[in-house]
Amino acid sequence: MNKYINIDDIENVSKTIEEAIQLKQSPFRFHHLGKHKTLVMLFFNSSLRTRLSTEKAAKNLGMDVMVLNVNEAWQLEFEDGSIMNANTAEHIKEAAQVISQYADIMAIRAFPSLTDKQKDESEYIINSFVKYATVPIISMESATAHPLQALADAITIEELKLKERPKVVLSWAPHPKALPQAVPNSFVTMMHELDVDFSITHPKGYELNPEITKNTSINYNQNEALKDADFVYVKNWSSYKDYGKILCQDENWMMTKEKLGNAKFMHCLPVRRNVVVEDAVLDGENAVVIQQANNRTFSAQIVLKNILENLSS
Template sequence: MKKFTSVQDVADLNGLVKEALHLKENPYQYKKLGENKTLGLIFLNPSLRTRLSTQKAALNLGMNVMVMNLDKEGWALETQDGAVMNGTTVEHIKEAAAVMGQYCDILGIRSFPKLQNREEDYSEDLLQQFISYSKAPIVSLESATRHPLQSLADLLTINENSPAGKRPKVVLTWAPHVKAIPQCVANSFAEWMGQADVDLVITHPEGYELSEEFTAGATVTTDQQEALERADFVYVKNWSSYQDYGKVLTDGKGWMLTDEKLEATHNAKVMHCLPVRRNVELSDEILDGACSLVLEQANNRTYAAQAVLKQMLESL
């Protein structure tokens, strides 16, 4: 694997899932593979789960890890081609990416969207330039439009918890939030579920339609309760509008998931990528109850990252 930025980068999705579950059984069995190999983790935004789970995954494989908060410890990056750099940016991504690629065998990078200009965000300019200018394989640690390590961990979790002998019904439901949140996790989840052996239903208030490039094959409805009927998994997530880009269109009162709403489901398991705003997106009763898979999703982040890193190490 040369890059891991979306489900399209995965040649064999079932194989990758199996790899991850195999690593989960014995995380240390490939410690020789990463010997003398270095993973560089570049953060332009905060991170807890991704930071720690990806480090852990690399250490499990015997790699060295160098973490850099580029926004705080390094220099402001220029991404414009041909820019006359007489402003506030100190280093062009051409040099920064190339240099970091020389020091590291694999690079991970996190860069959030600004939510101001849809075309700019959806061009994935920064991520694409990293790929172009760095010779090292690149793992997205969440980019402007996707969060593939999260989606792989989500798929592992669904796999482990699916009712036997049945194609599960998975519902992605929009939830309220207090600020404008990227579409990344929702886009990415929809895109991965589209490749998985599940029935996906997406529900959200009007105006929150995701870009169709991610939702192919899914049923989309604005009726949350109808969507939840006989669901096996309910994935809760807020996102800001894609149409009226980056905007919060409604306070969403009534969309918070509660035990009462879950009654219509098929004893559904509840998922969220974390961090979660308790009692805004999801009620305490669900998060603290038996149907919550949120901690197991977070736990699976390690093995998702480890499977990706393993395949990259094997193709170095």
């Protein structure tokens, strides 16, 4: 593995999930691997879980970690050929090459604008780091993907499934703010890698990028979709077609204990209680969000481990 930007950077998903579960049993077993290796974590956006779990994963492997909120430095320029006489003080070409020299691996978080679809889909921030950096790049959530989250999700399903081929439903939920499609995108992509009966339910107009959801069953009737589900992944996202817009705030789409039935409740967190999901679900026995968040450490750790092994080989 020489980068982790998208799920297809994983060579063998099921083997990787299995190894992550093993790591969880003995998190310090590969502490020697990271000796004298440095992870630089660069944040263009806020983070709690991703920040702490990724840093923890690196330290479990014995790495040194340096965290930088890019906004504490200055604004970076990503356009080729621009005359930099305005707000941007450093070009990504220099920044990526320079930071590469202080790092063995770089991890980047950079959210979408949700206003310029084409620019967001170009993934210009993370892709510029991939292009100009001279060390492996890990995405800690980019404009259109959150592959560390999706790997943690897959680990969680693997740990908890009670049947060979569980039914997994991704169910849209209302939210007061316009949110990215990164988490659902990567979750959909990951589900296609697992042996699951997968479908999506959301209001009309909330169709995700059809390139990603092709071959996925979509049901506009939430109740029908949820029937006999083993895992229900609840998540808000803003419209992809009417890009970045909030089209619906219908609270009937909120997940309830009644709708959930016996299914396990999944969410990437942070989650707004009684907006996205009612208290009774989160406080009930079927919520697995805490275990899911714990698996963030081991999804990051297996990715870092694979990259470190590749570095030294």
